[in-house]
Amino acid sequence: MGRAPCCEKMGMKRGPWTPEEDQILINYIHLYGHSNWRALPKHAGLLRCGKSCRLRWINYLRPDIKRGNFTSQEEQTIINLHEVLGNRWSAIAAKLPGRTDNEIKNVWHTHLKKTLNKNQNNGGDNKGFSGNNETTHKDKESVIADTTSRQQFSNCMTTFENSNNNKDDMMSYEDKSALVDASCWSGVVSVDHSSNDEKKIEDWEGLLDMNSNRFGCNNSKLYSDDMQFWFELFNSSRRIEELSDITEF
DNA sequence: AATGTAGCCAACCGCCAGCTG
DNA sequence: CCAGCTGGCGGTTGGCTACAT
Numbered sequence: 001m002g003r004a005p006c007c008e009k010m011g012m013k014r015g016p017w018t019p020e021e022d023q024i025l026i027n028y029i030h031l032y033g034h035s036n037w038r039a040l041p042k043h044a045g046l047l048r049c050g051k052s053c054r055l056r057w058i059n060y061l062r063p064d065i066k067r068g069n070f071t072s073q074e075e076q077t078i079i080n081l082h083e084v085l086g087n088r089w090s091a092i093a094a095k096l097p098g099r100t101d102n103e104i105k106n107v108w109h110t111h112l113k114k115t116l117n118k119n120q121n122n123g124g125d126n127k128g129f130s131g132n133n134e135t136t137h138k139d140k141e142s143v144i145a146d147t148t149s150r151q152q153f154s155n156c157m158t159t160f161e162n163s164n165n166n167k168d169d170m171m172s173y174e175d176k177s178a179l180v181d182a183s184c185w186s187g188v189v190s191v192d193h194s195s196n197d198e199k200k201i202e203d204w205e206g207l208l209d210m211n212s213n214r215f216g217c218n219n220s221k222l223y224s225d226d227m228q229f230w231f232e233l234f235n236s237s238r239r240i241e242e243l244s245d246i247t248e249f
Numbered sequence: 250a251a252t253g254t255a256g257c258c259a260a261c262c263g264c265c266a267g268c269t270g
Numbered sequence: 271c272c273a274g275c276t277g278g279c280g281g282t283t284g285g286c287t288a289c290a291t
Contacts, residue, residue: 016259016285038276054277055260090279101279106258109281 013047017056021046025053026061059102066098070107078104079112 017025028044034057037050046053059065070078074096081092089101089108096104 014261036276050276051262051278052260058278059259087280102259105280110257 011047012049012052014052017060021048022056022061025057029057029061055102059100064098065100070099074099075107075112075115078108079116082108082112 024044024046028040028046032043034040034054037054040046040050041048041053044053048056077096078092081095085091087105089105093099093101093104
């Protein structure tokens with residue numbers, strides 16, 4: 001028997017997500033988690049396939065996504081990691097907190113690849129590994145561990161500082177704390193999907209109404225500059241440094 | 250101002266591995 | 271053991287925007 005299609009083509013919406021769809025997905029995952037992507041759109045009332053919902057969540061709506069331009073340090077880290085890992089974008093993304101594999105892949109194809117080629121044509125004066133054929137695999141690993149742990153630390157600091165410098169663009173701290181309450185999010189992924197009941201559906205619909213009034217259409221920045229999240233990440237970065245020697249190679 | 254071109258990025262597609270009954 | 275299902279991954283595409291002519 002042939003493989004079942006990932007989603008029903010008939011009646012499924014495609015293309016860019018609307019703010020309303022984003023809000024529905026956020027609220028639904030907020031309440032029920034995402035234990036079953038395939039069933040999620042049906043339960044949430046979205047005319048999207050599960051795969052599309054997953055991608056939207058992973059690449060755009062997740063609360064810990066870091067938006068904005070890549071720093072030169074991040075770019076250097078990507079170059080270094082790509083030298084060792086190749087096109088394993090998810091593995092590279094795992095070393096860059098807040099960045100998605102899709103984002104890294106895009107940056108690589110649109111910017112870094114060109115920069116590298118240019119550098120190589122100019123004599124390969126790249127501070128990373130490019131052009132240094134004598135660097136051993138072991139050396140690369142140690143540099144990566146070192147680079148990424150420091151990178152994580154400095155990213156946290158930079159983002160945290162930027163958050164403080166851009167208060168005008170931000171929701172109030174109280175609003176954001178309520179929205180991205182840590183205990184709430186920690187519960188999101190652990191919710192048992194099978195325990196849905198009518199009460200939860202009522203809660204879900206109520207939350208939908210409440211949030212659509214509250215946020216209007218400006219959802220894309222809902223979590224993007226969340227100070228609380230980065231502050232917590234900053235606090236945990238010391239542990240990351242301690243763990244940086246535990247590599248997965 | 251209108252048109253053409255290049256760059257960027259969100260989203261889609263198809264394949265694969267792991268899990269389950 | 272096997273077939274089917276699902277999530278995850280990497281490659282690719284298409285639409286939007288900025289810039290050049």
